[in-house]
Amino acid sequence: MRQSNLFTKTRKLAPKDEVSKNAQLLIRAGFIHKEMAGVYSYLPLGRVVLEKIERIVRDEMNKIGGQEIKMATLHPSEPWKQTGAWDNVDVVFKILSRTEKEYTIGQSEEEIATPIAQEYITSYKDLPLALYQIGQKYRDELRAKSGIMRGREFTMKDMYSFHETQEDFDRFYHTAKEAYLRVYERCGLVAKATEASGGAFTTKLSYEFMVLTDAGEDDILYCDKCSYCVNAEISDSKAGGGCTRCNIGSLARAKASEVGNIFDLGTKYAKDFDFTYKNRDGKNVHPIMGCFGIGITRLMGVIVEACSDEKGIVWPKEVSPFAVHLIAITGGNKDIIAEADRLYELLVDNGIDVLFDDRDTRAGEKFADADLIGISTRLIISEKTMTEGSVEMISRVDGVSTMIPDSEVIRRLTD
RNA sequence: CGGGCCGUCGUAUACCGGUAGUACGCAUGCUUUGGGAGCAUGUAGACUGGGUUCAAUUCCCAGCGGCCCGACCA
Numbered sequence: 001m002r003q004s005n006l007f008t009k010t011r012k013l014a015p016k017d018e019v020s021k022n023a024q025l026l027i028r029a030g031f032i033h034k035e036m037a038g039v040y041s042y043l044p045l046g047r048v049v050l051e052k053i054e055r056i057v058r059d060e061m062n063k064i065g066g067q068e069i070k071m072a073t074l075h076p077s078e079p080w081k082q083t084g085a086w087d088n089v090d091v092v093f094k095i096l097s098r099t100e101k102e103y104t105i106g107q108s109e110e111e112i113a114t115p116i117a118q119e120y121i122t123s124y125k126d127l128p129l130a131l132y133q134i135g136q137k138y139r140d141e142l143r144a145k146s147g148i149m150r151g152r153e154f155t156m157k158d159m160y161s162f163h164e165t166q167e168d169f170d171r172f173y174h175t176a177k178e179a180y181l182r183v184y185e186r187c188g189l190v191a192k193a194t195e196a197s198g199g200a201f202t203t204k205l206s207y208e209f210m211v212l213t214d215a216g217e218d219d220i221l222y223c224d225k226c227s228y229c230v231n232a233e234i235s236d237s238k239a240g241g242g243c244t245r246c247n248i249g250s251l252a253r254a255k256a257s258e259v260g261n262i263f264d265l266g267t268k269y270a271k272d273f274d275f276t277y278k279n280r281d282g283k284n285v286h287p288i289m290g291c292f293g294i295g296i297t298r299l300m301g302v303i304v305e306a307c308s309d310e311k312g313i314v315w316p317k318e319v320s321p322f323a324v325h326l327i328a329i330t331g332g333n334k335d336i337i338a339e340a341d342r343l344y345e346l347l348v349d350n351g352i353d354v355l356f357d358d359r360d361t362r363a364g365e366k367f368a369d370a371d372l373i374g375i376s377t378r379l380i381i382s383e384k385t386m387t388e389g390s391v392e393m394i395s396r397v398d399g400v401s402t403m404i405p406d407s408e409v410i411r412r413l414t415d
Numbered sequence: 416c417g418g419g420c421c422g423u424c425g426u427a428u429a430c431c432g433g434u435a436g437u438a439c440g441c442a443u444g445c446u447u448u449g450g451g452a453g454c455a456u457g458u459a460g461a462c463u464g465g466g467u468u469c470a471a472u473u474c475c476c477a478g479c480g481g482c483c484c485g486a487c488c489a
Binding site: 009011012013014015016017018036037085089090091092099107108110126137140142143145150217255263265291293303327328329331332333361362363364365366367368369371380383384 | 416421422425426428438440441447448449450451452480481482483485486487488489
């Protein structure tokens with residue numbers, strides 16, 4: 001894309017109504033637009049980052065057998081009353097139509113996913129099943145905060161699984177946990193699978209996936225030697241105490257942000273909806289369910305919190321809005337403009353995802369904007385590089401600059 | 416929801432009981448062109464509603480909106 005066509009512009013100053021780093025940087029760089037507290041629109045750059053995160057999540061969910069669906073956002077009130085959530089969950093938005101009918105908008109989708117599965121699962125042969133979607137969620141939070149990390153509207157991947165036995169659930173739970181860790185790794189983050197409370201409907205533990213960041217809302221204790229990690233709210237241990245799993249390391253305390261959660265729902269929802277299937281003995285039994293969430297928009301916020309410096313965002317490669325930021329330093333020189341255009345077309349023709357700063361502005365402004373926007377790889381073409389028959393490649397991460405001969409540019413970018 | 420702070424051009428801010436200044440942006444022109452250029456000219460503003468006052472953007476009250484701390488967090 002040509003940057004001269006990008007309708008958003010960067011800002012030098014952070015908005016005064018945002019304190020969180022993620023919101024300040026994303027607004028300054030033109031990724032998001034605030035509608036009200038806790039609700040943001042995603043502009044071209046922000047939208048494409050979300051799409052890249054979704055692509056990773058979709059890929060990993062498909063790999064473990066998830067089937068993607070798209071559930072309704074506007075929900076009838078009946079299933080919510082059936083599970084008790086209508087009266088017991090205070091973040092549920094309630095809508096009254098002009099004919100006085102009650103509706104809700106999805107804050108989670110067990111109430112929709114369970115009846116869908118119920119329609120098709122009639123035999124043990126239909127199990128296991130994992131359905132997921134990536135969609136908007138709405139929660140009537142008393143206090144939105146931390147930019148896009150805790151909003152009233154957000155994007156979530158939510159998966160619901162159905163199993164014949166506890167053993168099969170445990171197997172899938174483990175598989176999903178591994179998939180989740182791959183998702184975060186591909187997003188450039190280090191997440192810890194953290195033992196936490198199982199929520200309202202089970203006494204078992206659940207796993208929360210935590211990324212260490214000072215912007216986080218949770219306190220965790222993690223072992224400095226093994227992968228053990230526990231939410232401080234359910235732990236009797238203290239920082240500096242010994243790890244009870246490996247008996248070698250000691251526990252450290254840190255702030256972290258939850259970027260995913262996986263739950264054992266047991267038979268709670270199957271019972272609420274009177275959902276049974278015929279088992280191998282011809283008996284009607286309830287399936288065991290699990291739910292598996294990843295906050296897509298929160299993940300984007302956490303990435304910005306974790307991957308940024310004083311100049312702006314530093315997107316990890318796989319979620320960078322573009323693979324390459326091509327910057328033309330032309331000084332109005334027509335030959336350089338023509339050469340930059342040629343290189344841009346060459347990159348596009350080779351399927352490289354490129355943002356081309358073809359604007360008629362000075363070098364300093366282009367560099368400052370590029371630092372702020374944070375595309376992982378930068379290519380610079382200027383009088384200096386042209387006389388050498390090369391292009392300058394700079395990594396946003398470490399600032400390392402390399403001169404690359406014209407003829408090798410495509411190969412270097414597609415390696 | 417309890418507590419605190421705050422609402423001034425598009426953005427960020429200043430001053431003030433007598434209708435508002437600066438910077439950035441934006442527009443036009445000239446110069447400039449590898450780290451947010453310079454000069455000139457122009458553009459654009461007091462959240463809403465009450466109250467006090469000769470006079471309110473300024474003081475008071477309420478509403479609305481925003482941020483923070485806490486609580487909450489299927």
